[in-house]
Amino acid sequence: MTTPNTDSQPIPAPIPKSNTERPRVLSGMRPTGRLHLGNYMGALYNWVKLQHEYECYFFIADWHALTTDYADTSKIDGNINDVLLDFLSAGLDPNLCTIFLQSEVPAHAILHVLLSNITPVTWLERVPSYKDQQEQLKEKDLATFGFLGYPLLQSADILLYKPEFVPVGQDQAAHVEITREIARRFNHIYGSRASAIKDANSDKEKLKAEISQAGAVHEILPEPKVLLTPSPKLPGIDGRKMSKSYDNTILLSEEEPAIRAKLKTMVTDPARVRRTDPGNPDVCPVFDLHKIFSTSEVQAEAAEGCRTAGIGCIQCKGWLADGVVRELAPIQERRRYFQANPGEMAAILEAGSARANVRANETMREVRSAMRLR
Numbered sequence: 058m059t060t061p062n063t064d065s066q067p068i069p070a071p072i073p074k075s076n077t078e079r080p081r082v083l084s085g086m087r088p089t090g091r092l093h094l095g096n097y098m099g100a101l102y103n104w105v106k107l108q109h110e111y112e113c114y115f116f117i118a119d120w121h122a123l124t125t126d127y128a129d130t131s132k133i134d135g136n137i138n139d140v141l142l143d144f145l146s147a148g149l150d151p152n153l154c155t156i157f158l159q160s161e162v163p164a165h166a167i168l169h170v171l172l173s174n175i176t177p178v179t180w181l182e183r184v185p186s187y188k189d190q191q192e193q194l195k196e197k198d199l200a201t202f203g204f205l206g207y208p209l210l211q212s213a214d215i216l217l218y219k220p221e222f223v224p225v226g227q228d229q230a231a232h233v234e235i236t237r238e239i240a241r242r243f244n245h246i247y248g249s250r251a252s253a254i255k256d257a258n259s260d261k262e263k264l265k266a267e268i269s270q271a272g273a274v275h276e277i278l279p280e281p282k283v284l285l286t287p288s289p290k291l292p293g294i295d296g297r298k299m300s301k302s303y304d305n306t307i308l309l310s311e312e313e314p315a316i317r318a319k320l321k322t323m324v325t326d327p328a329r330v331r332r333t334d335p336g337n338p339d340v341c342p343v344f345d346l347h348k349i350f351s352t353s354e355v356q357a358e359a360a361e362g363c364r365t366a367g368i369g370c371i372q373c374k375g376w377l378a379d380g381v382v383r384e385l386a387p388i389q390e391r392r393r394y395f396q397a398n399p400g401e402m403a404a405i406l407e408a409g410s411a412r413a414n415v416r417a418n419e420t421m422r423e424v425r426s427a428m429r430l431r
């Protein structure tokens with residue numbers, strides 16, 4: 058983890074050249090409010106590590122918030138600040154990675170429009186989350202073009218930066234797959250050698266172009282690969298997956314008394330009714346969190362104490378709370394620093410967005426040229 062940037066210079070230095078020679082990765086997060094332990098372990102924790110090994114672009118996907126929350130946009134602006142604060146608190150370092158806001162880079166919308174003309178509707182309809190989310194969010198009318206097209210906007214987000222890798226958990230690999238298909242289709246239609254064949258005026262020229270093509274298609278938009286990152290099972294207080302929509306989260310910004318109080322109410326092995334009953338840590342959501350936040354000594358002691366009824370659940374949860382509080386301490390220290398320095402936060406997002414615009418505009422020049430557009 059990195060320490061807060063206490064330098065008096067508000068604008069971060071450009072990414073060092075050595076970083077730009079590393080393989081590039083890109084990932085983003087929708088601004089849905091303050092982030093919780095599930096968001097941290099599923100994404101941010103990995104991102105903080107990746108920034109030391111890759112040239113990283115991390116963005117706040119504010120236009121994606123519109124795909125489901127178009128009817129009430131009142132929280133988006135505040136949520137952008139909350140997510141940025143959590144990014145920086147978690148340890149993303151603007152001197153090691155580029156942090157930017159999607160809506161500050163107009164090329165995302167432009168590439169989305171261009172790609173929409175070559176993307177078959179059936180490709181979007183078959184993305185698993187399209188129907189799943191409509192089922193889950195029945196209270197919202199999601200029969201919109203924006204919601205159907207969000208995987209395409211995601212593809213534009215990715216392809217603009219030509220990343221070698223997109224870090225995702227196993228459950229999101231399908232989103233990268235559609236991006237690869239769209240890139241392949243774009244390259245097939247607009248790859249320079251293929252265009253040369255189409256533009257040939259005579260059969261002889263056509264034949265020459267076909268020979269020079271030799272089966273190859275110029276990769277204007279390289280296909281990104283999936284970088285599978287660990288996303289451990291992280292249960293919430295009620296034992297279901299930790300999620301804002303279940304209201305069962307522990308926030309990265311949660312104060313210690315609130316963390317301890319929440320964990321005290323967490324569900325346990327349902328078969329352990331009395332203090333004297335032995336329990337089974339293998340079926341207990343509290344122990345799933347121990348595996349992530351407690352030392353191996355504490356895990357061993359908790360497992361043994363549980364199986365022999367040597368400890369009660371309250372004691373076990375107290376040990377877990379110690380581990381969670383310890384993990385969050387440096388995050389909350391950075392949070393206090395950035396909360397006291399909102400100007401620095403704004404400058405980080407501005408500088409990151411400027412860097413992202415440079416990269417995105419480079420790709421758009423190639424895209425326009427391949428498509429013979431102005």
Ligand code: SF4
Pocket residue numbers: 325326329336337338341342343344359362363364368369370371373374
């Ligand atoms: S002692 Fe710990 S692991 Fe065992 S049931 Fe209670 S909370 Fe779960």
